[in-house]
Amino acid sequence: MSKNQLSRRRLLTSSLSFAGAAVLSNRSGRASGFVSANDRPRVGAIGTGSRWCQRATGVDGPWGSAPDFRKYGDYVSVCDADATRRELAAGLAKEWTGSAPGVHADYRAILDDPNIDIVHISTPDHWHAKIAIEAMLAGKDVYCEKPMTVTISEGQQICDVCTRTGRIVQIGTQQRSEEQFIRAIALIRAGRLGKLKKATCSIGGAPESPQIPVAAPPSSLDWNLWQGPVSEKEFRYLAGNNGETKSWSRCHYEFRWWYEYSGGKLTDWGAHHVDIATWGLGKTETGPLTINAIMVRHPVEFKNGYPVDPSRYNTATQFLIRTTFDDGVEIEIRHDGDNGILFEGTEGRIFVNRGKLTGAPVEELKSNPLPNGAMEEVYKNRPLVDHFRNFFEAARDRKEPISDVFSHHRALSTCHLAGIAARLNRKITWDPRNEAIVGDEQAQGLIAREYRKGFEIANG
Incomplete structure (x- = not known):
């Protein structure tokens, strides 16, 4: 087990x-x-x-x-x-x-x-x-x-x-609590796609930035506290017509595009779509064996897996990363294509995102509907509710919520492994049972990070 x-x-x-x-x-x-x-x-x-x-x-x-x-x-x-x-x-x-x-x-x-x-x-x-x-x-x-x-x-x-x-x-x-995604999983579990072969997650690319100068943090911001457990860096900020903060920076919202604080699009949208792909493929108890960085583009130069330019966003802007499980099933993560997840099987294919669920198996629901209770069964045998209510009901009833830490850890590990392969620009091999990278000491060193003194995890 x-x-x-x-x-x-x-x-x-x-x-x-x-x-x-x-x-x-x-x-x-x-x-x-x-x-x-x-x-x-x-x-x-x-x-x-x-x-x-x-x-x-x-x-x-x-x-x-x-x-x-x-x-x-x-x-x-x-x-x-x-x-x-x-x-x-x-x-x-x-x-x-x-x-x-x-x-x-x-x-x-x-x-x-x-x-x-x-x-x-x-x-x-x-x-x-x-x-x-x-x-x-x-x-x-x-x-x-x-x-x-x-x-x-x-x-x-x-x-x-x-x-x-x-x-x-x-x-x-x-x-996980939105109807079209639950219906997609129910279709898969009902065998409407046949034997599963592949899931493609199109998650969009990440932005680049101009050179961002060192600046004084705003008086309202405790920059040391904001950085917390990660290594200390200089505050950087450049005003401009960019995103919700109207700026480029190392801070609010824009932290997503720095490996120091995030994983870029691979963990931003990847956390959503790779999660659904992992769930749909029935891989929430395991992980891929190989993670192949077929194509990766970063906005700055990397050395030994780390960016060398501290003045610009550094997460991958374009990528095609293929992960393969022990049965040959693949999850592909890419920056291009219609944002969403494409599931492919021997008998059909479906595409799902936040706006639609399409494909022949979906059209066939008119004449061959899902069995009663099929979607509730996907939803851990609970009534379908919004994501927040699911959590509060789980807390009240002491039941596992729909997005539990164990399945999320497995799906997100695939995203993190994709990020490691991207940073090193090479294929890596993963042992999902022991949760370790095989035969690559440098890559294995990237599955953890040292916490800054005074901000270590108080793991009692």
């Missing part, structure tokens, strides 16, 4: 015993439901940028998970390394709940608060694992925006801690 299977089995057992008895009794009934005002879980928000709520960046807009998340729980505390954002978030939380929340720069104040049930993590990617692990150890359930980690090693640690603590953790891969 694989480490993932053992972890999931232990999680489900411990969730019902340790968490179900000890933790729920400590919550004084607040976790028993979320409709009544007295039953609503208390939530602490760590990271309050645009992924949390666009309004917390000072700009009105439709983006962010908090406006929907708050349907099921109350934000009683907010935290951000940027004073401007945390004050805006505090105003929103007060507007939503009628009470002023706790306001913090240091996330540990939220973890130390015994009255907080759930931690909602919307920080930049390089903070996700550390906060999630420490939140679980503090007895909190966790909703973490994707991607869960920036290294494979972090995913291994999260799976271990989730197993040991029995906490409920949902990852923000919301496509």
Whole structure:
């Protein structure tokens, strides 16, 4: 039995015993439901940028998970390394709940608060694992925006801690709760595509930047705290008509395009589409054997897997990476094509993204519908609901949510391996059982990273 299977089995057992008895009794009934005002879980928000709520960046807009998340729980505390954002978030939380929340720069104040049930993590990617692990150890359930980690090693640690603590953790891969993706998986499981051969994930390319000069951080931003566990770098900023921040920088939103803080498109959209591909192919308990960087273009020069120019975005802008499993099934990750996932089998093919589900097997549903309950079975035998409600119901019932840490770790490991192959520009071999790169010490060295002194993971 694989480490993932053992972890999931232990999680489900411990969730019902340790968490179900000890933790729920400590919550004084607040976790028993979320409709009544007295039953609503208390939530602490760590990271309050645009992924949390666009309004917390000072700009009105439709983006962010908090406006929907708050349907099921109350934000009683907010935290951000940027004073401007945390004050805006505090105003929103007060507007939503009628009470002023706790306001913090240091996330540990939220973890130390015994009255907080759930931690909602919307920080930049390089903070996700550390906060999630420490939140679980503090007895909190966790909703973490994707991607869960920036290294494979972090995913291994999260799976271990989730197993040991029995906490409920949902990852923000919301496509798992969207009807067209669930229907696509149900079609595959019903055999409508025949024997599966391949999934192609078109995730889009990443941007380049001009040379970004060193600059003084804004007075509202604690740059040292924002960097946290990664190696210290100079703040860089260049104003211009670029993206939601109208700038190029090493910071807000633009952190996605630096390997120091993220994995570029390979973990940004890859966390969504490779997750669906892995789920659909039935590979959530394993991983590929080979990862082949057929074509990769970076905007700067690399040496030994690391960028040599600190002044420009450095994640891959174009790529074609082919991963192959032990049965010959492939997941291909590419920058071009219609954004979405193409599944191919011996009897047909389907394409799915956030706007459509197409292909002959889909058209044939008119005359040959799926069996009753097929989609609910895909959804772990639970009623189909939105992604946030699924999490709150899972926390209430002490059940595994639809986007659990174990399957996400496996899918995201494929993204991380693709990133390692891209950085080294060569094919690598992976041992999915032992979760190690075979015969390539340099590549193996990239599955983990050293944490900056004073910001190590408190893994008790």
